[in-house]
Amino acid sequence: MFAPLSGTNVLAVLLLCGTTFAARLPSSAFAVPPGDATYDYVVVGGGTAGLAVAARLASSGASVGVVEAGGAYELDNGNQSIVPGYAFSQPALAPVEVFPPRPLVDWSLVSQPQTGAAGRKVHYAAGKTLGGTSALNTLAYNRGTKGSYQKWATLVGSSAYTWDNFLKYFVKSSELTPPDFAKRNTPNATFTYDTSVWCTGKNCGPLQVSYSNWVDPSHTWFAAGLKAIGLNTSTIGHNSGILQGGAYTTETIDPSDPWFGTATRSSSESSYLRWAIANTQLMVHYRTIATKILFTSGKATGVSVATEGYSYTLTAKKEVILSAGTFHSPQLLMVSGIGPSAKLSSLGIPVISNLVGVGQNLQDQIFFSVQNGMSTPSSPSILSDPAQEPAALQQYLTKAAGPYSSAGGYIAFEKLPASSRTAFSARTNSLLNALPADVPEIEYLAGSFAGTGAGVVTIGDLSASILNPFSRGNVTISSADATVPPLVDMGWLTDPADAEVAVAALKRLRQAWAAPAMAAVKVGPEVKPGGAVQTDAQILQWIRENAIQIWHACGTNAMGSSAAAGAVVGPTAKVFGVAGLRVVDASVLPFALPGHPQATIYALAEKIADDILAGR
Template sequence: MMLSLRACLSFPLLSLVIPRAGCDRTGPRLPGAAFPLPGSNATYDYVIVGGGTAGLALASRLAESFSVAVIEAGGFYQVDNSYQSIVPFYALVVSFLGLDPNTYSRHPLMDWDLISQPLSGAAGRRIHYAQAKTLGGSSSINTLAYVRANRGFYDRWAKTVGDDSYKFENMLPFFKRSPKLTPPDWKKRNTPNATFTYDPSAFSSNGGPIQVSWANWVDPTSSWLAKGLQAMGIPLSKEGFNSGKLTGGAWSNTLINPKNTHRSSAYEFLDSVIDKTDIQVYHHTQALKINFDAKKRATSVLVSTDGLEYTISASREIVLSAGVFHSPQLLMVSGIGPKATLNRFSIPLVADLPGVGQNLQDKIFFNVAYPVNTPTAGNIVNSPATRDAAEREYLETQSGPLSSAGGYLAFEKLPAPYRTPSHLSKRTRDLLSELPSDWPEIEYIVAGFPDAMGGTIGSLSPSLIAPFSRGNLTIKSSSIKDSPVFDLGWLTDPADQELALATFKRVRKDGWEKKTLDRIKTGPELFPGAAVKTDEEILSYIRSTANQLWHAVGTCKMGKKGEEGTGAVVDSAGRVLGGVSGLRVVDASVFPRAPPSHPTATIYALAEKIADVIRRGGNNNNNRI
């Protein structure tokens, strides 16, 4: 990337140290006063562990009424990850997202370097699972899609936890609080074959700090592959993916600020309250352990800033928002989790909760790809002949390939010809029949990426979004500084194997072999190649190449009080069970089941919901909100 682009990007960091005029505080705030000097013990009403997607949303809402401290192990992605976390195109090629633990690019300022155990269902591979260590969390490195799940997903969540406030119609007000929607800029998109309609009533005119829009550029390869999906019988959605329906195809909403075409992350929440409240952010500070009193009330967090240890106390509550891998780990090293595990590492038992670290669910996708004759963003940005023009277009008009990370997504239930006994066993069909009728089973992601010779590879990539396989997470010592031990569980359930096989065959036969895409194909199938024919060969290919969507959930499962023995870790208000008080978990780890959508929108809504619960007195109410 040329220096000119880096130099011209504006950062919101200045708002952190220079109070803006017209703020709602009763007096001015000293520059930098939101960032305490490390080493001094301090007490706040609420202590939030983790300044990520959920943590900053929750902290900013609570800071309007209470004193709040945020403990975040990382720093500022705008600095530590430069343009890769700011310019939309680079969301697709963040350097440390590689899977292979032997070859991925390490980034100790931004990534936790988590490596899985060998995956028995995925050819014994060990997977590097990127998790952002920065203010903004995974919203600072994701691919910017904003997609809510289907109505049936939330209604099932409500039934699972015994709380009707999780039904879709009751969650909708919380979905509307975080984002501000900007309609598409048709002139900049300038792609007649990528027009669409959407439901503006799914958003509020008084939305919050998160910016939701549509990309100002459409990748030509993606627009062709979208036609291929439509030729498969997956129609264009009239509503989009934010009104409780998740079926058909749509040009996805993206988390991009349309004014400057920068990433819009959870950092926007912090920026919106930094000069209006007394929120305090302990950055580059790791939570080591939660402390409890004799009545099992969480009282404080032992933290470390570059080896300097001190204590941050909470007069009201501590909230864990450390993510699907670190929230359960922090619970266990603090004495909450499976008794046998804690005994093994001589950790004093606070609460025996066997579900901590269990119920890990992670979606996968795989590629079916051909060489194609259409240009794609990667070729334009990487080519010396077109790179400078792309940068100028981005900087001067906020358009062009650098302005876009969004593409075309499609969702469906596997159609009838692929649900027969020759494709799916009775067990698999029975499992699928237990899902709500509007719950899709497959997501299709379309993408074009450069080959080594400057050409384009087009991929129709199916994702298993109703996984039945389960993984787990545990600890290797009593120290939070030792990475957790986790098995993602990919393809360990036969139902997922059957779904992967059936979907692969559908993409190959109904997608690439249809005439619609003949106009852009320039050669035979690249991945996996025509020689891969039998079920055994296809499944072997999928096992050896399956990729993650970084949508892991479930390791601190939400459930009902009294279900601790069957895996519940928190109640419907996020409060930790097992007789513990003063402690909640609010992040994707509490999801009872993986949403078929992308999780970011639901994480924001969950944080908004629990913040509302806390501000109203700490208890969920089973009536409509």
């Protein structure tokens, strides 16, 4: 756990404070509940995609109302969300069944027992705040592969999702700040990247993306260890449609935030919403829960909402856009009469559209790690040391640099080598061979914790994530009441192919740790899983007992060409069987894309906003 900011906390600022806005009083962007209201568009969910869609629609001159169950994370989660250095240690991301509650920013969802993961229940963090999960995630930003977007385009029958056509939305959504190698101050961690796939300078998108102003020393050794087993450093980075080898990550960090004066998280709230408040008439209904989508003759006409127990109606003259996330979007569809008719009827919910795919197809990229003692310092070891933390704090506050300014570090992607595939069953090999040729199977992530013991400064944590899970879970409901939490079954490791890939990936982690390049800093025996875990059966059991989520759940309202094939929305995110309703969030991804999804979610929001404004 990182040390606190020694009482010198970065000031939590209300959205309505400051002098940035001139054309409109910022306070006028927040509705005073309760009270019926009418808009052209009602967006349910002020998260990653919701605020991006809302801002673009409002920029056209349309009236837009946003419904968000939470408030402002700057106040409700403070430095845990704002300061990048806390990204991996914040309590909201605790994956265990009994976790430190953060009810102001997290929905506190707990899964059903995972039959493929030792019967464990896990807490699955989901943002309940303006900014949604972009206010809680670990800030990594990368794009999928060209082949993965071509697969998406083919599945849904729309060339708009091919890399060449989708790239413009990545560019439109964001602005890249080039790396500051002087602040990074690590000669063996310099790199090159592809500048042609970024907007820099004027007229860029509101989301801020950058390379952090700090390099964790332990991560440079992991880069060497991964290179030793064949994962060379990429010369173009991980944002050009190619995921091959290692790279220092781009992150959603504003390296010089004008509000806070230092490097801070860039979320959909701090980017799109603040821009929209200054430039449009967008209205936010915060701390307000959507309880039901309303229909008239098969057309969505509004949303029933409640603020602190007071119920009222927001009417949509044109469309309702649902952006409540992978777990709550299918829940709200079902309680509103859209979903599997058998389930809805059993709960007394009148069926408006019988869509069997609602809540199905849940996919989640799990990960697990191999840990070992290291003699090198790391961000956590520095920030947990009373003798070093004050200097790190001053470095952050005065120079926007140092350990507090950084969330991530080094990640790498690969297709498992032939030597790792020899033990795979014919079925597993067939499933993997059916993936696009450029889609990696494993992502490796460098991490660290403060260490103790003789010569141990850091506990090095090298993790592997399964990028193409074949296991499927689901989201369903037990009540027609939207305030009753949905039932979530992640389905982890229920497909034997995932189990085989996981075992092979853990062996690759051990190979990297055993590389001669790591010998100079490795201290003592393996900490986890430990020397007693050796056979494939032992490795698999350990993974079942210890694997956790990387918070990439998707697919529960899958996009496709027809409802008959199990899809919920079409290529422009319109819900099948009704009018005036779209879903725009990670739930519509038809499959888990390789890497971290937030870049794709922002681009998807930009694309669907274009569709709406063009009448598609």
